[in-house]
Amino acid sequence: MAANGNHATRATGPRCIALVGPFQSGKTTLLEAILARTGAIPRQGSVEAGNTVGDASKEARHHRMSVELTVATTTFMGDSYTFLDCPGSVEFIHDMRAVLPAIDAAVVVCEMDEKKVPQLQLILRELEEQKIPRLLFLNKVDKADAGVHDVLNLLQGASRTKLILRQIPTFSADIITGFVDLALERAFVYKEHAPSEVVSLDGDVADREKTARFSMLETLADHDDELMEQLLEDIQPPRDKVFDDLTRELREGQVCPVLMGTAVRANGVLRLLKALRHESPGIAETAKRLGVKSAGMDAVACVLKTQNTTHGGKMSIVRMLAGQAGDGTTFLSGDDEVGRVAGVFKLVGQTSEKRGAATLGDTVAFAKLDKAKTGDTLSAGKQAHPPVAKIEPYPPVLAIAISAKERKDDVKLGQALNKLAEEDPSIIIMHNPETHEVVLWGQGEMHLRVTTERLGDRYGVALERRQPSVGYRETIRKGIVQRGRHKKQSGGHGQYGDVVLDIKPMPRGSGFSFEDKITGGVVPRNYIPSVEEGVVDGLKHGPLGFPVVDLHVSLIDGSYHTVDSSDMAFRTAGRIGIAEGLPQCQPVLLEPIHLVEIVCPSEATAKINALLSGRRGQILGFDTREGWDGWDVVRAKMPEAEIGDLIVEVRSATAGAGTFTFKFDHMAELTGRTADQIIAARRAAE
Numbered sequence: 001m002a003a004n005g006n007h008a009t010r011a012t013g014p015r016c017i018a019l020v021g022p023f024q025s026g027k028t029t030l031l032e033a034i035l036a037r038t039g040a041i042p043r044q045g046s047v048e049a050g051n052t053v054g055d056a057s058k059e060a061r062h063h064r065m066s067v068e069l070t071v072a073t074t075t076f077m078g079d080s081y082t083f084l085d086c087p088g089s090v091e092f093i094h095d096m097r098a099v100l101p102a103i104d105a106a107v108v109v110c111e112m113d114e115k116k117v118p119q120l121q122l123i124l125r126e127l128e129e130q131k132i133p134r135l136l137f138l139n140k141v142d143k144a145d146a147g148v149h150d151v152l153n154l155l156q157g158a159s160r161t162k163l164i165l166r167q168i169p170t171f172s173a174d175i176i177t178g179f180v181d182l183a184l185e186r187a188f189v190y191k192e193h194a195p196s197e198v199v200s201l202d203g204d205v206a207d208r209e210k211t212a213r214f215s216m217l218e219t220l221a222d223h224d225d226e227l228m229e230q231l232l233e234d235i236q237p238p239r240d241k242v243f244d245d246l247t248r249e250l251r252e253g254q255v256c257p258v259l260m261g262t263a264v265r266a267n268g269v270l271r272l273l274k275a276l277r278h279e280s281p282g283i284a285e286t287a288k289r290l291g292v293k294s295a296g297m298d299a300v301a302c303v304l305k306t307q308n309t310t311h312g313g314k315m316s317i318v319r320m321l322a323g324q325a326g327d328g329t330t331f332l333s334g335d336d337e338v339g340r341v342a343g344v345f346k347l348v349g350q351t352s353e354k355r356g357a358a359t360l361g362d363t364v365a366f367a368k369l370d371k372a373k374t375g376d377t378l379s380a381g382k383q384a385h386p387p388v389a390k391i392e393p394y395p396p397v398l399a400i401a402i403s404a405k406e407r408k409d410d411v412k413l414g415q416a417l418n419k420l421a422e423e424d425p426s427i428i429i430m431h432n433p434e435t436h437e438v439v440l441w442g443q444g445e446m447h448l449r450v451t452t453e454r455l456g457d458r459y460g461v462a463l464e465r466r467q468p469s470v471g472y473r474e475t476i477r478k479g480i481v482q483r484g485r486h487k488k489q490s491g492g493h494g495q496y497g498d499v500v501l502d503i504k505p506m507p508r509g510s511g512f513s514f515e516d517k518i519t520g521g522v523v524p525r526n527y528i529p530s531v532e533e534g535v536v537d538g539l540k541h542g543p544l545g546f547p548v549v550d551l552h553v554s555l556i557d558g559s560y561h562t563v564d565s566s567d568m569a570f571r572t573a574g575r576i577g578i579a580e581g582l583p584q585c586q587p588v589l590l591e592p593i594h595l596v597e598i599v600c601p602s603e604a605t606a607k608i609n610a611l612l613s614g615r616r617g618q619i620l621g622f623d624t625r626e627g628w629d630g631w632d633v634v635r636a637k638m639p640e641a642e643i644g645d646l647i648v649e650v651r652s653a654t655a656g657a658g659t660f661t662f663k664f665d666h667m668a669e670l671t672g673r674t675a676d677q678i679i680a681a682r683r684a685a686e
């Protein structure tokens with residue numbers, strides 16, 4: 001490619017390129033093809049055979065999908081390239097989002113599949129917002145059954161940036177057998193697992209090429225007046241100028257080129273690599289985009305992902321944004337020292353190879369940075385570099401309660417969970433003090449399943465899994481005055497406490513309050529806190545089996561014994577008063593209601609509405625989603641119990657693209673059959 005081989009603007013230094021795109025579009029297969037094509041591996045494996053460099057973990061092989069990031073460094077035409085194969089499933093999207101800031105460009109692997117357009121839109125949006133240069137690789141053209149222009153229209157719906165077709169397919173009996181590169185103006189035929197062969201560009205293909213090239217140039221001319229004039233005057237722009245424009249407009253995010261191929265056969269891979277080589281920006285532009293200050297700084301690196309290896313050691317996958325770092329370099333993150341590098345490694349999937357110091361632009365793994373976390377900006381030297389990017393995970397949408405099958409594993413479970421949460425910040429671990437449950441929150445069923453599998457596979461903790469408890473409460477609808485009396489005369493020292501409680505319902509949300517209305521010292525002052533403690537104890541477990549809220553209790557009367565009364569006796573009396581009084585106060589179940597906001601592609605809105613109504617949801621309204629063409633937001637109030645596995649159905653109604661957030665709104669009375677079932681289940685559990 002002599003025409004652009006000596007191109008002045010070609011970026012220098014090691015590149016870092018992410019392979020992203022909708023679920024199952026062929027990213028891991030494309031990585032495999034790239035590694036085979038560049039000689040990093042002797043032959044191309046396949047996802048079906050379970051022998052790819054990516055997805056090498058037990059969990060990924062088992063589920064035949066990417067469940068974590070794979071990093072592989074290779075060399076192409078003398079330059080170092082690190083490819084980051086990101087999972088496509090929305091449940092593992094944090095692994096993708098966390099690497100984006102530090103990459104030079106993204107290859108968005110997609111398919112001609114209408115159902116995957118909303119997911120493609122989500123990913124492109126993320127890239128658009130972070131201003132990451134991106135090109136589309138239309139994969140699986142071996143299965144193509146649509147005209148390319150239809151495809152372009154389909155994909156354009158997902159991109160706010162103008163797509164430009166860089167290549168057009170050529171056919172032989174309705175099967176795509178090659179392509180024409182519109183910038184080079186050269187025709188190729190695919191060869192299986194070998195570079196495509198150049199063929200002459202003539203006949204009907206030449207005509208199609210002219211039309212397609214003109215439309216590519218027209219789009220480029222939107223941002224180049226000189227080119228516009230040349231087109232208007234029918235002057236053929238020089239090839240170098242076309243490449244210049246392609247490069248500049250890609251880097252500035254004005255266009256998004258579309259290339260095509262078949263990853264399983266490594267077709268179109270070489271052209272993709274060449275486009276990356278010549279057109280994608282390098283570390284200089286990336287550091288600039290991130291506002292990295294290299295003046296006076298030693299080394300600056302961004303942690304793409306933290307991993308705890310099976311051998312127990314910690315590896316931090318980083319991109320070097322300034323300076324260089326090697327064995328012995330001590331890093332800071334903010335004001336904290338995160339550790340000292342003990343080994344620099346080049347990664348090709350799960351294979352790591354020790355190497356020398358990492359320099360500007362390199363993507364490597366540092367061993368033993370004990371406190372480094374995914375997303376950290378690390379700096380060597382005295383002065384910490386401000387964080388270059390911090391990608392907050394999406395709020396979790398699904399939870400399970402877990403416990404170690406054997407008590408002896410409790411501590412091990414806790415430590416393992418902390419390690420997993422450190423690797424994957426989209427997991428949240430919560431302890432429910434009321435039920436003593438460990439609740440694991442994540443991004444969906446598969447995410448939670450893989451997380452619990454890792455607990456077993458990697459840390460050897462056998463688990464029990466349950467549905468997490470719903471935060472039911474109960475309250476009373478009627479007041480009562482109740483005596484609570486505790487009297488025991490057993491030989492020597494007896495026990496005596498006697499109280500009269502005035503129990504009254506209170507408005508929703510008021511919680512619990514206690515009032516001392518004793519006059520004349522019928523209950524001595526020093527015992528009153530014990531009475532309150534007894535009452536509080538009694539409220540932990542109401543007549544329906546749940547904590548009691550929204551009531552006011554006054555201590556209005558009582559009696560004591562000079563010898564037998566004690567704190568303990570009054571505490572017991574308080575508890576008895578509550579236990580005997582509440583059942584007469586018309587107890588009623590309260591369930592938590594949340595405000596739920598669902599976002600979904602508009603064509604799914606009707607389905608979502610039906611889904612919410614079917615789950616006792618009260619729909620408050622729906623609207624178009626601001627700034628999102630073709631998307632809606634539905635707002636509803638919904639019982640917590642119904643939100644439990646809501647995400648599973650939302651995803652299935654929206655081809656994986658819909659999601660929701662929720663926050664507690666209020667507690668509502670629940671009566672009738674549903675309430676009876678909940679109360680009966682509670683009794684059975686006890």
Ligand SMILES: Nc1nc2c(ncn2[C@@H]2O[C@H](COP(=O)(O)OP(=O)(O)OP(=O)(O)O)[C@@H](O)[C@H]2O)c(=O)[nH]1
Nearest residue numbers: 023024025026027028029065066088140262263264
């Ligand atoms: N026909 C055809 N199938 C392909 C091609 N590329 C990948 N596949 C198949 O598509 C399926 C998914 O491939 P992967 O490479 O795992 O896709 P992925 O995008 O990495 O999937 P996730 O990471 O789980 O999102 C596999 O069955 C591949 O064999 C292709 O070019 N043509």
Ligand SMILES: [Mg+2]
Nearest residue numbers: 027028065066
């Ligand atoms: Mg994959």
